[in-house]
Amino acid sequence: MNDFLTIIGAGLAGSEAAWQAAERGVPVVLHEMRSVRRTAAHKTDGCAELVCSNSLGNNLPHSAPYILKEELRSFNSIVISSGDHNSVPAGSALAVDRDLFSQEITEKISNHPLITLKRQEIVEIPQSGPVIIATGPLTSPKLSEEISRLIGQEYLYFYDALSPIVDANSIDYDKAFFASRYGKGDADYLNCPMDENQYYTFIKELNAAEKVPMASFEKPVYFEGCMPIEVLAERGPKTLAFGPLKPVGLPDPLTGKIAFAVVQLRKENKESSAYNLVGFQTKLTYPEQKRIVRMIPGLENAEFFRLGAIHRNTFIDTPSLLSNQLQLKSRPDIYFAGQITGVEGYVESASMGLLASLSAVAEIMGKDYMPPPRDTALGALINYLTTSSSKNFQPMNINFGLFWVQEMKIRDKKERNQKIAVNAMDQIKKWRQGLKDSIDSAA
Numbered sequence: 456m457n458d459f460l461t462i463i464g465a466g467l468a469g470s471e472a473a474w475q476a477a478e479r480g481v482p483v484v485l486h487e488m489r490s491v492r493r494t495a496a497h498k499t500d501g502c503a504e505l506v507c508s509n510s511l512g513n514n515l516p517h518s519a520p521y522i523l524k525e526e527l528r529s530f531n532s533i534v535i536s537s538g539d540h541n542s543v544p545a546g547s548a549l550a551v552d553r554d555l556f557s558q559e560i561t562e563k564i565s566n567h568p569l570i571t572l573k574r575q576e577i578v579e580i581p582q583s584g585p586v587i588i589a590t591g592p593l594t595s596p597k598l599s600e601e602i603s604r605l606i607g608q609e610y611l612y613f614y615d616a617l618s619p620i621v622d623a624n625s626i627d628y629d630k631a632f633f634a635s636r637y638g639k640g641d642a643d644y645l646n647c648p649m650d651e652n653q654y655y656t657f658i659k660e661l662n663a664a665e666k667v668p669m670a671s672f673e674k675p676v677y678f679e680g681c682m683p684i685e686v687l688a689e690r691g692p693k694t695l696a697f698g699p700l701k702p703v704g705l706p707d708p709l710t711g712k713i714a715f716a717v718v719q720l721r722k723e724n725k726e727s728s729a730y731n732l733v734g735f736q737t738k739l740t741y742p743e744q745k746r747i748v749r750m751i752p753g754l755e756n757a758e759f760f761r762l763g764a765i766h767r768n769t770f771i772d773t774p775s776l777l778s779n780q781l782q783l784k785s786r787p788d789i790y791f792a793g794q795i796t797g798v799e800g801y802v803e804s805a806s807m808g809l810l811a812s813l814s815a816v817a818e819i820m821g822k823d824y825m826p827p828p829r830d831t832a833l834g835a836l837i838n839y840l841t842t843s844s845s846k847n848f849q850p851m852n853i854n855f856g857l858f859w860v861q862e863m864k865i866r867d868k869k870e871r872n873q874k875i876a877v878n879a880m881d882q883i884k885k886w887r888q889g890l891k892d893s894i895d896s897a898a
C-alpha cells in the first residue's frame with residue numbers, strides 16, 4: 456500500500472478527489488490523458504471540463520440538487536466553489552462560464568504543492584494502490600478493456616448527447632423574448648415561441664430528418680434525462696410540447712398569450728455571447744441540425760458555435776462490484792468515482808470523487824471511515840449505487856426519491872423538502888464531526 460493516492464482522470468470526480476486528499480495532507484499523483492489523447496466530447500486540456508450543458512443543476516433552496524451542493528459546499532468542494540465563483544445568471548440553476556470554471560480548477564490543482572498532475576493515458580491499472588479510477592463515461596478504450604478484465608464483466612453502456620450552441624448575435628430578438636418560467640427569478644432564458652402550425656411542421660421535419668446511424672453492434676440505451684430530441688419526437692406528435700418545449704408560464708410579450716410551444720435557450724457564458732438550446736441533445740447529422748434549428752422562430756439565421764453529437768456512456772455494475780466505501784470488493788485498494796460508478800450528472804460525479812477520496816485517505820491514514828448516512832444527499836446516492844438491484848441498475852441523478860426518510864410522507868411538498876434539507880444538513884454536520892475524530896483529526 457502506497458502512502459500516496461493515485462487518481463486516473465482529472466474530470467469532475469478526479470479533480471474533486473485529488474483536491475480533497477491533498478487538502479488532508481495526502482500526496483496525490485493525478486493522471487489525465489487530455490493533451491496527449493482526446494475524448495470524443497472534450498474540447499480542451501483543462502481539468503473538470505464540462506462537456507455538454509454549462510449548468511451544474513438546480514440551486515433553488517431545498518431542492519434535492521441544492522442539498523447535494525450544500526453538502527459539498529460544507530466540504531469546501533473545489534467543483535462547487537469554482538462553480539459559485541464563475542456562475543452566470545440562469546434563473547434557479549447554478550450555470551457557469553465553462554472556461555473560467557475549468558481554468559480555476561486547473562490552476563488550483565496544478566498549483567497545489569501535494570498534487571502532481573501527469574499528462575498521460577493510463578492503459579494498465581497500477582499494481583499497488585490506493586488507486587481511484589475516475590475516467591468517466593468516455594474512458595479510453597484501452598483502459599476500458601483493462602477494467603473489463605479486472606471486474607470480470609462486460610461493460611454496460613448507453614448513449615447521451617450534446618445540444619447545439621448558437622451565436623447570440625445571430626438570434627432574432629424581435630421574435631425571441633427573455634423570461635423565466637412563471638416569472639421566477641431573473642429573466643435569464645431566451646424563449647422562442649411557436650404557434651400550432653409552426654410546431655407541427657417542425658415535428659414533421661424533425662421526424663423525417665437524417666440521423667447519424669448507430670454502429671450495427673450497438674443497441675442504443677438512453678438515459679431518460681438526456682434523451683435526444685428526435686427520439687422524444689418519435690414518441691408522439693405532442694411529446695415535445697409537453698416536455699422540453701412546454702410553453703406554460705412563458706407568455707409571449709408580443710401577444711400576451713401562451714404560445715403552443717416554446718424552445719428555451721440558456722446563456723453559455725457571462726458575456727451572453729452564446730446560448731445553448733435547452734433539451735436539444737441530438738444525433739441528427741450536422742447539416743440536418745442546422746436546417747431543423749433554423750426552423751425555430753427567432754433562430755432562422757442561427758450561426759452555430761457547436762453542433763450536437765451523441766456519445767457512448769460507460770458505467771460499471773456498482774451494486775455487485777463495489778462496497779459502500781466505493782472499493783472494488785475483489786481488490787479493495789482500487790476505488791471508483793464519478794459517472795463510471797453509475798451516477799449521472801456533473802455534481803453527482805464530483806460527489807463520488809469526494810467520497811472515494813475520503814475513503815482512500817482513511818485507508819492511507821489507517822483510520823476508520825463510514826459512508827454518510829442515508830438521509831443526506833451524499834448518503835442517498837451511495838446507498839442507491841451500492842444497494843440497488845444489479846439486474847436493472849441504471850444511472851441516477853440526485854432526487855428526493857433516493858432519500859427514504861420519514862419526512863417523505865409529508866404531503867405538502869414545500870414543507871417536506873424543507874424538512875429533508877434541514878435534517879440532511881444536520882446529519883452531514885454530525886458526520887463531518889465524526890471525520891474530525893478520524894481522518895480530519897489533525898485539521
Ligand SMILES: Cc1cc2nc3c(=O)[nH]c(=O)nc-3n(C[C@H](O)[C@H](O)[C@H](O)COP(=O)(O)OP(=O)(O)OC[C@H]3O[C@@H](n4cnc5c(N)ncnc54)[C@H](O)[C@@H]3O)c2cc1C
Pocket residue numbers: 463464465466467468469486487488489494496497503504505506507508509510575576577578589590591592593594595598615616617765766767768792793794795799800801802804805
Ligand atoms: C456527451 C456527454 C454529455 C453530458 N452532458 C451532461 C450535462 O449536460 N450535464 C450533466 O450534469 N452531465 C452530463 N454528462 C454526464 C456527466 O455528468 C459528465 O460526463 C461528467 O463529466 C462526468 O464526470 P467524471 O469525472 O465521471 O468524468 P469526466 O469529467 O469525463 O472525467 C474523466 C476524465 O478522465 C480522463 N481519462 C479517460 N480515460 C483516461 C485514461 N485512460 N487515462 C487518463 N485519463 C483518462 C478524461 O480525459 C477525463 O478528463 C454528459 C456526459 C457525456 C458523455
